[in-house]
Amino acid sequence: MVVGQLTASATRLIGVRRRRRLSSAVAFWTFMAPLALGLLVFKYIAILWGLLLSFSNARGTVALGNWVGLENYQTLLESPAFRAALVTIGLFTLFIVPTTFAISLGLALLVNRVPRGGAFFRTVFFVPGAVSYVTASLVWKTAIFNGLPSGLANALIGNFGAEPVFWIGTARPPWFWLVLVTVRLWLQAGFYMIIFLAGLKEIPRELYEAAHVDGARTGLATFRHITFPLLRNTSVAVLLLLLIAAFQAFDEFYNILGGGAQAQSGNNILARPPLVYLYAVAQGQQNYGLGSAGAFVLALLIILVTLVQGRAFGFGRSAD
Amino acid sequence: MRRRLGTLALYGPLTVLAAIFLVPFYLIVRTAVMTIPQSTSLTWQWFPTSVTLGNFATLFSDPSAPMASGLVNSALISTFTLVFSILFSSMAGYALARIPVRGRNLVLYAVIATLMIPGAVTFVPTYIVVGSLGGVNTLWGIIVPGLFNAFSTFLFRQFYLRFPVEIEEAGKIDGLGYFRVYWHLLLPNSKGIMVALGLLAFMESWNSFLWPLVIGQNPSDYTVQLVISTFLTEQGINLPELFAGACIAVLPVVVVFLIMQRYIVQGVTMTGIRG
Numbered sequence: 001m002v003v004g005q006l007t008a009s010a011t012r013l014i015g016v017r018r019r020r021r022l023s024s025a026v027a028f029w030t031f032m033a034p035l036a037l038g039l040l041v042f043k044y045i046a047i048l049w050g051l052l053l054s055f056s057n058a059r060g061t062v063a064l065g066n067w068v069g070l071e072n073y074q075t076l077l078e079s080p081a082f083r084a085a086l087v088t089i090g091l092f093t094l095f096i097v098p099t100t101f102a103i104s105l106g107l108a109l110l111v112n113r114v115p116r117g118g119a120f121f122r123t124v125f126f127v128p129g130a131v132s133y134v135t136a137s138l139v140w141k142t143a144i145f146n147g148l149p150s151g152l153a154n155a156l157i158g159n160f161g162a163e164p165v166f167w168i169g170t171a172r173p174p175w176f177w178l179v180l181v182t183v184r185l186w187l188q189a190g191f192y193m194i195i196f197l198a199g200l201k202e203i204p205r206e207l208y209e210a211a212h213v214d215g216a217r218t219g220l221a222t223f224r225h226i227t228f229p230l231l232r233n234t235s236v237a238v239l240l241l242l243l244i245a246a247f248q249a250f251d252e253f254y255n256i257l258g259g260g261a262q263a264q265s266g267n268n269i270l271a272r273p274p275l276v277y278l279y280a281v282a283q284g285q286q287n288y289g290l291g292s293a294g295a296f297v298l299a300l301l302i303i304l305v306t307l308v309q310g311r312a313f314g315f316g317r318s319a320d
Numbered sequence: 321m322r323r324r325l326g327t328l329a330l331y332g333p334l335t336v337l338a339a340i341f342l343v344p345f346y347l348i349v350r351t352a353v354m355t356i357p358q359s360t361s362l363t364w365q366w367f368p369t370s371v372t373l374g375n376f377a378t379l380f381s382d383p384s385a386p387m388a389s390g391l392v393n394s395a396l397i398s399t400f401t402l403v404f405s406i407l408f409s410s411m412a413g414y415a416l417a418r419i420p421v422r423g424r425n426l427v428l429y430a431v432i433a434t435l436m437i438p439g440a441v442t443f444v445p446t447y448i449v450v451g452s453l454g455g456v457n458t459l460w461g462i463i464v465p466g467l468f469n470a471f472s473t474f475l476f477r478q479f480y481l482r483f484p485v486e487i488e489e490a491g492k493i494d495g496l497g498y499f500r501v502y503w504h505l506l507l508p509n510s511k512g513i514m515v516a517l518g519l520l521a522f523m524e525s526w527n528s529f530l531w532p533l534v535i536g537q538n539p540s541d542y543t544v545q546l547v548i549s550t551f552l553t554e555q556g557i558n559l560p561e562l563f564a565g566a567c568i569a570v571l572p573v574v575v576v577f578l579i580m581q582r583y584i585v586q587g588v589t590m591t592g593i594r595g
Contacts, residue, residue: 024421027498031415032427034408038468042446043434050445062448110334117331123581124338127345130577132527134545135566136344138552142559143347148362152347155364186344191588198589241591248440251529255549275440275530282444283534291444299441 050292058289072293082294085277086301092273093246095181100242101235104189108196109227122197126190133187133251140183141168141256145175168256168270176257176270183252188245192238199234203227236313240306247302250275274298348570351563352376359559375564382558386539387565390547394526394569397463397543401525405467406518410510413476414502418488428477434470440530447534461535462543466525472517475590479513480506516587519580526573544569 029036049062054073057066076082111121128136144152145167154164168176207226216222228235253273272280274294282291351359352375354368379387416428446465447456455461483506491501507514532543542550548569551562577584 023497024419028415028419028421028424031411031419031498031502034404035412035431035468035470035473036427038408038464039431039434039470042449042465042468043437043442046442046445046449047437049448050442053445053448062452107337110330110337114330114334115327121334121338123578124341126581126585127574127577128341130523130527130573131344131570132529132545134527134529134549134552135348135570138548138562138566139344139347141552142557142562143351144344150362150364152343152364158364186341190341194585194588195591244438248438250440254529254533255552258553275443278444279530279534282447288444288448292448295441295444299437302438302441303436 050295053289054293054296056289058287058292060286062288068289072289073297076290076293076297081272082274082277085272085274088271089247089249089273091177092180092249092271093243095177096184096246097239097242099181100185100188100192101238103185104192104238105196105231105235107189107193108200109223111193112197112200122190122193125193128186129188129191131187133183134255136183136187137252137255140179140252145179171270174270179256180252180271183256184249188242192242195238195241196231196234199231200227203230232313236310239309239313243305243309244302247298247305248275249273250279254279345570348563348566351560352567354560354563356558356560372560375560376568378558379561379564379568382561384554385547385551385561385565386542387544387547387568389540390542390544391568393459393541394544396459397532398522398525400463401466402518402522405469405472405521406514408467409469409472409517410476410507410514411502412473413478414480414506416473416477417480417483419498431470431473435474443530443534446531450535456535457538457541459536459541462532462541466528466531469521471591472521475517476510476513479510483509512583512586513590515580516583516590519576519584520587520591523573523577523584 049064052064053062055067055069056064057068057071058064107125111118111125114121146154147164147166147169148154149158149164151164151167153167158164165175167179203226207230208222211222211226216225250273253271253276257270257272275298278291278294278298281287281294350366350368353371353373354375355370355372358365358368358370379385412431416424416431450456450461450465453461455464487505487509488501491505496504527545528543529545529549532541532546533549536542536546539550544565548562548565551557551565
């Protein structure tokens with residue numbers, strides 16, 4: 001009788017526990033469902049499908065089945081247009097990453113040091129981040145670098161007696177790089193300045209006082225021995241974000257240099273980054289096999305570059 | 321004397337830089353209020369000799385530029401993205417932080433793994449999927465793929481991990497299940513992070529270009545960015561009208577940005593941790 005009662009309550013207890021575990025599982029998957037389904041369909045299935053398509057001949061169709069092995073990858077890597085796109089993005093990265101890094105760090109240092117009005121300056125440098133690449137491209141292309149005497153850039157150099165320059169008209173000299181780099185700089189510098197400012201706030205004040213006692217008198221000395229080494233993690237993060245963003249450049253190239261309709265008809269475009277090339281292949285020619293192959297080559301390249309950068313700068317190592 | 325020089329050396333460059341950073345905003349407004357003959361004049365002008373607001377009126381009556389529908393589309397798309405991406409991320413973040421089930425870490429890794437693939441690169445594979453679901457040239461085709469944000473989910477998880485267990489326990493003792501705990505206790509207490517990440521999602525969606533360009537080829541589905549872009553690449557454009565459009569496209573975001581800057585800074589700082 002007693003034993004019977006004990007087993008009964010034991011089974012009830014196990015039942016409760018099992019029910020609770022079950023209800024936990026139900027709750028977990030209910031909460032997870034929207035995100036999990038979305039990531040499954042738009043990331044996992046999309047990427048798998050794209051990968052399979054990259055081994056298929058898929059023109060004007062996204063159906064699988066017409067397997068061609070590595071042909072798409074071969075076509076891609078042998079295509080002068082894709083190689084030119086890789087050179088373009090390499091150059092662009094080389095221009096934009098160090099300049100944005102230096103300028104956003106410089107802005108952060110200045111804003112961090114002012115006794116008054118820091119919030120005002122921070123806002124002014126950061127607010128371009130609210131503007132779209134399309135709008136900024138419009139201003140850069142038609143109001144600043146329009147190639148006529150009525151453009152701001154030509155008006156400025158005209159003050160020194162220089163002739164108007166066709167900024168985005170010629171490959172030699174390649175002035176268009178100045179246009180592309182400055183527009184992204186204006187849009188992004190404030191964003192990275194904010195990240196640097198957060199890093200600067202983490203540095204204990206006492207360190208500066210100690211350095212002062214130890215004889216670090218100039219701003220440069222404290223920057224070299226304290227600020228910069230202690231900003232290491234922030235710097236690595238900023239470099240990483242800058243690299244990833246630069247490799248995916250599309251909007252300003254497309255809107256300033258063109259690349260939609262023109263990309264399909266001829267090669268009269270000054271510079272075309274990989275995403276504009278992929279857009280032309282996938283949208284214009286509807287060659288989804290080749291487009292997918294290009295997407296994977298580019299993704300692989302980005303992952304590789306970030307890994308190399310991480311290794312070079314000791315990603316994950318602590319700041320000491 | 322020395323101190324005064326130091327202050328000057330600080331405020332001097334800052335003021336010059338600030339002025340340079342503000343020039344493009346000024347140019348947007350300046351060109352938007354110019355007359356057409358002024359805008360096509362060959363000489364540079366800081367200040368237009370006569371100012372007109374007529375460009376804003378012609379913009380909305382110009383049949384070649386679907387500006388009004390572009391603004392409506394952008395507002396719809398961004399608001400939807402804001403609400404649902406934040407809801408989905410916070411729900412998943414809560415589950416990953418607080419509901420103990422077997423294999424939870426595996427699910428977390430599967431979510432985080434999607435961050436390895438750079439976003440813009442996946443536009444070809446995503447186009448393939450959305451296309452086969454019938455989403456080309458539809459508003460939902462523009463919106464839906466952007467609703468699943470693995471990084472926000474991760475940030476919400478971190479946030480809920482730090483959330484005091486006692487509050488949750490107290491709720492459980494009062495008989496609240498996971499759903500009520502989430503809705504009545506956690507959501508009201510995560511307003512800060514929601515506003516921060518929500519605003520970033522809204523701005524990103526409002527300003528995005530590549531995906532709406534790929535998926536919405538009907539002028540009736542154009543976002544405001546696409547309207548400006550098509551306008552820009554056209555021959556013989558009406559510059560003041562185009563800039564009036566840019567003015568209207570930039571204004572709401574800048575105003576929200578200025579009012580909510582504290583939250584946006586918070587959101588960006590969280591993004592910086594990503595590295």
